[in-house]
Amino acid sequence: MTTQRLYSGMQPSADSLQAGNYIGALMQWRNMQEEYDAFFSVVDLHAITVPQDPAELREKTRRTAAQYIAAGIEPSKSTLYVQSHVRAHAELAWILSTITGFGEAGRMTQFKDKSQRYGESATSVGLFTYPVLMAADILLYQTNVVPVGDDQKQHVELTRDLAERFNARFGEAFVVPEPVIPQGSARIYDLQNPTSKMSKSADSHAGVLWLLDDVSVTAKKIMRAVTDSDGTVRYDRDAKPGVANLMTIYGAVTDTTAAEIEDEFAGRGYGDFKKAVRDAVVAEFEPVRTRALELLDDPAELDRVLAVNAAKADAVADATLSDVYDRVGLLRRG
Ligand code: TYM
Numbered sequence: 665m666t667t668q669r670l671y672s673g674m675q676p677s678a679d680s681l682q683a684g685n686y687i688g689a690l691m692q693w694r695n696m697q698e699e700y701d702a703f704f705s706v707v708d709l710h711a712i713t714v715p716q717d718p719a720e721l722r723e724k725t726r727r728t729a730a731q732y733i734a735a736g737i738e739p740s741k742s743t744l745y746v747q748s749h750v751r752a753h754a755e756l757a758w759i760l761s762t763i764t765g766f767g768e769a770g771r772m773t774q775f776k777d778k779s780q781r782y783g784e785s786a787t788s789v790g791l792f793t794y795p796v797l798m799a800a801d802i803l804l805y806q807t808n809v810v811p812v813g814d815d816q817k818q819h820v821e822l823t824r825d826l827a828e829r830f831n832a833r834f835g836e837a838f839v840v841p842e843p844v845i846p847q848g849s850a851r852i853y854d855l856q857n858p859t860s861k862m863s864k865s866a867d868s869h870a871g872v873l874w875l876l877d878d879v880s881v882t883a884k885k886i887m888r889a890v891t892d893s894d895g896t897v898r899y900d901r902d903a904k905p906g907v908a909n910l911m912t913i914y915g916a917v918t919d920t921t922a923a924e925i926e927d928e929f930a931g932r933g934y935g936d937f938k939k940a941v942r943d944a945v946v947a948e949f950e951p952v953r954t955r956a957l958e959l960l961d962d963p964a965e966l967d968r969v970l971a972v973n974a975a976k977a978d979a980v981a982d983a984t985l986s987d988v989y990d991r992v993g994l995l996r997r998g
Contacts, residue, residue, distance in 0.1 A: 670700035671807040671841070673707040673747065673798075674732075676724040677716075677864050680876035681731050683945070684852035684862040686952075687916045688813030692846050694736040696811055702742040703805050703977060704732055709747050709754060709797060713790040714782065726966055727956070731875055734956035739969045747801065749974035752981035756800035757793065759988055760826050763833070764796050768825075772818060799823040804981040806839040814850040815861060817843050834991040837984070848912060848922075855889040858905035876953050879946045886910075886942040897929035897937050907934070914941045917948040 672693060674685055681690070693704060706728045711721060725746055737744055747753055769775070772795050779787040795818075802810055802823050810820050820843035827838040852862045856871030866872050871889070873882055890906040899922040901908045911925050914937075920928075929937045959966055990996070 667701045668699075668808040669805055669839070670696055670702040670809050670811065671704075671802050671805050672702075672811050673705040673710075673801060674728060675711045675864075676706050676708055676721065676728040677711045677714075678874075679724060679727055680874040681728065682862055682864055682875070683873035683913065684813065685864075686735065686875055686949075687852050687913060688846060688850055689811065690732070690735045690737075691916065692811040692844070693732075693742075696809075696844075697737060697742045700809065702737075703807075703980075704737055704742055704744045705747045705750075705801060705977075706732070706745075707747045707798075707801065710794060713788060713794050714778070715786075726963055727876070727960060729970055730956045730959040730966060731952070733959055733966075733969075734952045734954075735875075739973055743973050743976045744970070745973040745977045746970055749970070750804075750977045750981050752804055752978070752985040753797065753800050756804055756981075756985055756988060757797040759992060760799050760803070760830070761793055761796045763829055764793075764822075764826060768822070769793065769795065772822065774815065774819070795819045795822050796826070799826045802841050803827055803838045804984045805977075806980075806984065807841040808839060809844045810841050811844040811846070813852075814845050817845060830988075834988075837988055837991055848915065852913060853905065853909040855885055855906075855909070858890055858909045873945065873949075875949055876956060879950055879953075882949060883942045883946055886945060887938050889938065889941075891934050891938075895933060897932070897934070898926055907937075910937070910941050914944055917944045 672689065674681065674689065693702065696702065706725050708721065708725050729744065729746065732744055733739060769792055775792060775794065778791055798819050799822060802820070803826070812820060820841065824840050827840045831838055854860045854862045854866055854871035855873065856868065860866070862872055870885065873885055889910055892904050892906060894904060897907060897911070898904065899908050899911050911922055914920070915922060915925055
């Protein structure tokens, strides 16, 4: 059997990734790259669906790539590249947009949330077609599995629908991909507001853990995380969202289950528990942070690695795109 293909990506929309990106996605990527032929992109074309400062966007793109590598994505094993370096993404997105329903795209909850947040005048058509570009990312590589946090599941479902629709109309051009959502840690919540997802675009950053933050800042944020007055370390997502979230984070970085954590902290207070979470998170993040900053000290080398990988991605993506162009009936340039 040939090796199955994996595809995933993240937006370079902040100077640092946040703990949700790391736990919900990067940790899965790192493990899965051993088993799959993996492609990981920094999706800069997605990032510009909301306004970005050009110089900052370039820097954030490098920083995101550096964090992938620092977290253990090996650019000699996996294909780690910048989305805009491979022109086929935008081209396939156009083709797919012609088979996507307007209502279908309008039902995407992330679009509805974002367009509500930015208001009609600041909502671009790009934000609306964002999931179609994501479908193009995935389908260009004949992807079998897409590891993502659960907020992206709906987009992968749309990708499957578009692949099936295209294949039914034009013949088997695409593999129909499956989402892979991590058990238990698919959604990390804000430490101050544990019923909202941890997000780079949160209004306040007091409850957001950044991978590249100084460890003292991370430590403080964990010690100040919202809990409850019950005082027992017990997993109850509805009644005790703050504690449940800290348990999820702790469980992910120490590879332990909720039941094991409940046993470990039976009869002990939140102070002890938070210190353990703090130490575990700092121990996990610190080497990643140090390595990312080292990589960023040599941007020319980073750019070189990204260029080599973009060439590998280009070859795969071009093959799919020219097959799609033929199937759709676009006349070849003579
Ligand atoms: P993005 O950049 O918002 O997030 C990157 C990855 O991190 C996960 N994630 C979380 N997981 C758990 N808890 C959280 N609080 C949390 N916040 C973010 C996301 O689920 C995601 O897996 N559209 C995508 C990027 C993308 C993509 C793709 C992904 C573009 N093309 C193709 C897969 C395949 C996005 O905006 O992710």
